[in-house]
Amino acid sequence: MKYMILTYASQQDYDGMAGKATGKPAWSAQDFAAMGEFMVAFNKELEESGELVETRGLAAPVHTRRIAGLINGLPVVTDGPYAETQEVLAGYWIVECQSFDRATEIAARLAKCPVPDLVAADAYADVRPIAESGADLDV
Amino acid sequence: MSDAWVEDLLRPLAPQVLGAVVRRYGHFDTAEEAVQEALLAAATQWPRDGVPDNPRGWLITVAARRLTDLLRSEQARRRREDAVATWTLPEQWLAPAADARVAGRASDADDTLILLFMCCHPALSAASQIALTLRAVGGLTTAEVARAFLVPEATMARRIGRAKQRIKDSGVPFAMPAAAERAERLGAVLHVLYLIFNEGYASTSGPSLQRTELAAEAIRLARLVHRLLPSDGEVTGLLALTLLTDARRLARTGPDGELVPMAEQDRSRWNAQAIAEGVALITSALGSGPAGPYQLQAAIAAVHDEAASAEATDWPQIMALYELLMRISDNPMVRLNHAVAVAMVHGARVGLELLEKLSTDDRLAEDHRLHAVRGHLLEMAGDHPAACAAYQAAADRTRSLPQQRYLNARAARLTVDR
Numbered sequence: 001m002k003y004m005i006l007t008y009a010s011q012q013d014y015d016g017m018a019g020k021a022t023g024k025p026a027w028s029a030q031d032f033a034a035m036g037e038f039m040v041a042f043n044k045e046l047e048e049s050g051e052l053v054e055t056r057g058l059a060a061p062v063h064t065r066r067i068a069g070l071i072n073g074l075p076v077v078t079d080g081p082y083a084e085t086q087e088v089l090a091g092y093w094i095v096e097c098q099s100f101d102r103a104t105e106i107a108a109r110l111a112k113c114p115v116p117d118l119v120a121a122d123a124y125a126d127v128r129p130i131a132e133s134g135a136d137l138d139v
Numbered sequence: 140m141s142d143a144w145v146e147d148l149l150r151p152l153a154p155q156v157l158g159a160v161v162r163r164y165g166h167f168d169t170a171e172e173a174v175q176e177a178l179l180a181a182a183t184q185w186p187r188d189g190v191p192d193n194p195r196g197w198l199i200t201v202a203a204r205r206l207t208d209l210l211r212s213e214q215a216r217r218r219r220e221d222a223v224a225t226w227t228l229p230e231q232w233l234a235p236a237a238d239a240r241v242a243g244r245a246s247d248a249d250d251t252l253i254l255l256f257m258c259c260h261p262a263l264s265a266a267s268q269i270a271l272t273l274r275a276v277g278g279l280t281t282a283e284v285a286r287a288f289l290v291p292e293a294t295m296a297r298r299i300g301r302a303k304q305r306i307k308d309s310g311v312p313f314a315m316p317a318a319a320e321r322a323e324r325l326g327a328v329l330h331v332l333y334l335i336f337n338e339g340y341a342s343t344s345g346p347s348l349q350r351t352e353l354a355a356e357a358i359r360l361a362r363l364v365h366r367l368l369p370s371d372g373e374v375t376g377l378l379a380l381t382l383l384t385d386a387r388r389l390a391r392t393g394p395d396g397e398l399v400p401m402a403e404q405d406r407s408r409w410n411a412q413a414i415a416e417g418v419a420l421i422t423s424a425l426g427s428g429p430a431g432p433y434q435l436q437a438a439i440a441a442v443h444d445e446a447a448s449a450e451a452t453d454w455p456q457i458m459a460l461y462e463l464l465m466r467i468s469d470n471p472m473v474r475l476n477h478a479v480a481v482a483m484v485h486g487a488r489v490g491l492e493l494l495e496k497l498s499t500d501d502r503l504a505e506d507h508r509l510h511a512v513r514g515h516l517l518e519m520a521g522d523h524p525a526a527c528a529a530y531q532a533a534a535d536r537t538r539s540l541p542q543q544r545y546l547n548a549r550a551a552r553l554t555v556d557r
Contacts, residue, residue, distance in 0.1 A: 011211065018204070062210040063164050067228070075228045079166070080214035 002053065002096050002130040003103035007110070009090035011082065013119065014060040023085065025118050034114040042109065046095065051106070057091040064088075094130065103127050142186045148194065149178050150359075153278025156198040158250025160206060161313050167257065168303035169209050170202070171275050177202035178278060229310035248367050249315070251276065255364065256316055258302075259327040262309045267302035268331045269338075274299055277356055287353050288338070328364065329377050329433065332357050336381045340388070354385055365420075375424035376434030382417035383440035386410040398545035402449040414444045432468040435460055439476075454483040471503040479512055487519035507536035511546060523553045 012023040019026050027035075046052035066081040082088050097103050107127045115123065131137050157174045161167050177198045191197040217224055258272040273279045273287070285295035316324045339353025361378040368374050390404035421437040424430075430438070439460045446452040461477035474497055482490025494513050503509045510533035517526035527550045534546035 014207075015211070018207070059164075060207050060211075062207055062214055065165070068225075077226050077228055079224045079226075080210060083218065084211070084215060 001099065001103075002094060002132065003100065004128050004130055005093040005095065005103065005107045005110075006089055006126045006128065007091045008087040008124065008126075009061075010087050011061045011084040013087075013090070015084075016116075016119065018060075025116055027116055027119075031114070031116055038113045042113075043093075046093070046106065051095045051097045051102075053094040053096050055091070055093040058089060061086075061088050100127070100129060103129075142182070145182050145185050148185075148190070149181055149198075150278040151363075152195055152198060153178060154251040154254050154276045155195060156202055157275055158254055159195075159199050160202050161254075162250060164203065164206055165313070166206065166210065167313070168307050169213065170206050171303060173206040173209055174198070174202045175274070175280065176205050179280075226310070251363065252367050253313060253315055255328050255360075256324050257306055257311060257313075259324070259331045260306055260309060260311060261324075261327060262305050263302050265331070265334060267298055267305070268327070269335055270295060270298050271302040271306075272331050272360070273335065273356065277360060279356070283352075287350055325368075325371070325374075329373060332361050332364070332381075333377060333433070335360070336384075340384060351388065354381070354388070357381055358385060370427075372424045372428055373431040373433045375420050376431060376437045379417040379420035379424065379437035380433050380440055382413045382420070383437055383444050386413035386417065386444060392541070396541060397548070398541050400545075401443065406448065409444065414441075417441060418445065430463070432464060435464040435467075439464075452483070454480055458484050471497060471500045471506075472508070474500075475503065475509060475512055479516075482516050482519065487516045490516045491520065505536060507533040507542065507546075509533075510536060514546070514549060518549075518553065526550075527553045 009017075010024075015022040015026075016024040017027050017032060019029075019032075043052060043055055046055075061082045061084075062080050064080055064082060066078040067075050068078065069076040093106075095103055095106055097106065104127050107125045110125050153174065156177065157171060160170045160174060164170060180201055181194070181198060185191075185194075214224070254276050255272065258275050259268045263271065270284055270288070273284045274281060279287075281296050281299060282292050284299070285292040288295065315321070336354055336357030339350045339355070339357060358378070358381045361374070361381050365371075365374050365378045386409050387401070387404060389410070390406065390408040391399055393399050417437065418441050421434060421441050424434050425438060439457055442453050442457050442460070458477065458480035461473060461480050464473050465477060474493070478490045478493035478497065481493055491513070494509065494516065498504055498509060498513075510529050514526045514529035514533060517523075517529055530546045530550035530553075534543045534550070537543055537546070
């Protein structure tokens with residue numbers, strides 16, 4: 001069974017990670033390195049257990065193009081559709097594991113990721129089962 | 140940029156970095172800004188701190204970071220003004236040409252070529268195409284481009300800004316033009332490089348006859364395009380033409396900066412290496428298919444360059460080449476040059492008859508070159524009073540001070556002789 005673990009951040013969080021305080025605190029070089037180290041170890045463990053399908057981080061929310069108007073066939077593009085405080089998808093893991101509970105266990109370990117206190121207070125991750133086929137989507 | 144070696148290192152990287160950033164993040168206009176700032180940062184930091192292990196990667200990282208900053212403040216400002224940046228996808232994005240879906244990894248070479256095509260987009264005026272090409276592909280700063288064209292920096296900044304806006308508004312995607320229009324678009328690219336070269340070689344205005352940096356930049360860019368499209372005859376022809384013409388640069392001005400006509404140039408000051416390279420290029424191109432206008436012009440330049448003296452010039456061959464050129468690219472300048480060749484082969488009077496027909500062409504009637512050629516041919520024919528009048532008429536019609544001085548001196552010489 002496949003699950004997706006999703007993490008979120010606002011443009012302000014990205015600014016903080018880039019070392020600039022624009023609403024959230026700026027991360028120090030050590031903060032940033034510590035997170036990187038944690039993620040490398042976390043991913044390596046998942047790879048070794050054979051549960052990691054894929055993981056990616058997304059570029060800052062300002063680099064977003066939203067394509068609307070798909071229905072009437074006249075696509076309209078909006079550059080940077082998010083407000084800077086809006087939390088949007090920042091990264092994901094696709095894991096293949098025994099159960100929803102195991103996927104939850106994996107996601108919960110992200111709580112151990114060292115981040116500045118103010119960021120940690122708001123941080124969350126979602127776990128969602130991936131539909132394996134059209135049948136899974138039937139209600 | 141102060142240190143020449145950093146500049147030499149940065150200039151070829153400029154289009155690669157811009158290409159990589161636009162390919163990944165879009166926003167041609169803002170990305171171009173970000174890359175310029177990254178280049179400036181490198182120009183100040185590298186001489187001080189040393190060149191990073193991966194200069195290209197360093198520039199891309201810094202430019203991408205700067206792009207994020209620029210987009211962030213742009214979007215924040217727009218949100219404050221309650222204006223959303225939306226654009227309608229152009230038709231070409233919804234139904235791209237079949238050949239546009241090219242699989243595989245794009246190379247830096249592709250990126251540089253795509254940028255050239257973008258900068259020479261038909262929606263732009265020639266002046267904008269030139270300015271944008273020099274900045275985005277050539278890696279020159281706005282101040283450098285402004286200086287080369289003798290306009291205030293603010294004027295050039297506005298010109299480049301408008302050009303980038305038009306590129307953005309045109310909705311052209313970061314991709315090669317479709318095969319059907321590629322030849323025409325490449326023609327526009329070559330024309331822009333040709334104009335840059337000419338502006339550098341025969342400056343249309345100002346006190347200095349040659350603005351050598353522009354000519355050198357045009358040659359550098361022509362070399363780059365030739366490396367990307369080695370089998371294109373016209374690309375090879377343009378590179379050969381610029382080399383063969385620039386080879387005469389040193390001999391073209393006298394000790395006081397005055398213009399020296401080709402017949403009177405000290406040929407030992409011609410650049411033999413550039414001539415050899417140009418001749419080799421044009422020889423290989425001419426053998427490989429129908430010759431286009433750049434190849435024919437390069438062939439003519441080669442005939443001049445290979446003559447040991449002015450008297451040894453193979454004028455019948457030059458005349459024949461101009462006749463070929465007139466057949467594929469008929470314009471008054473070609474006809475004017477043809478008339479000179481005819482005069483050299485069949486005598487000044489025959490040339491002057493051709494000029495008479497040409498002077499009814501409105502595009503040429505007020506051009507100083509027509510009057511200068513008439514002066515030379517009349518002088519050859521021995522009609523000094525009329526030659527003198529023609530030289531003076533030519534001097535009145537050029538904005539270039541060295542050319543004015545040359546023409547007035549020719550006129551004065553004839554007056555003294557009399």
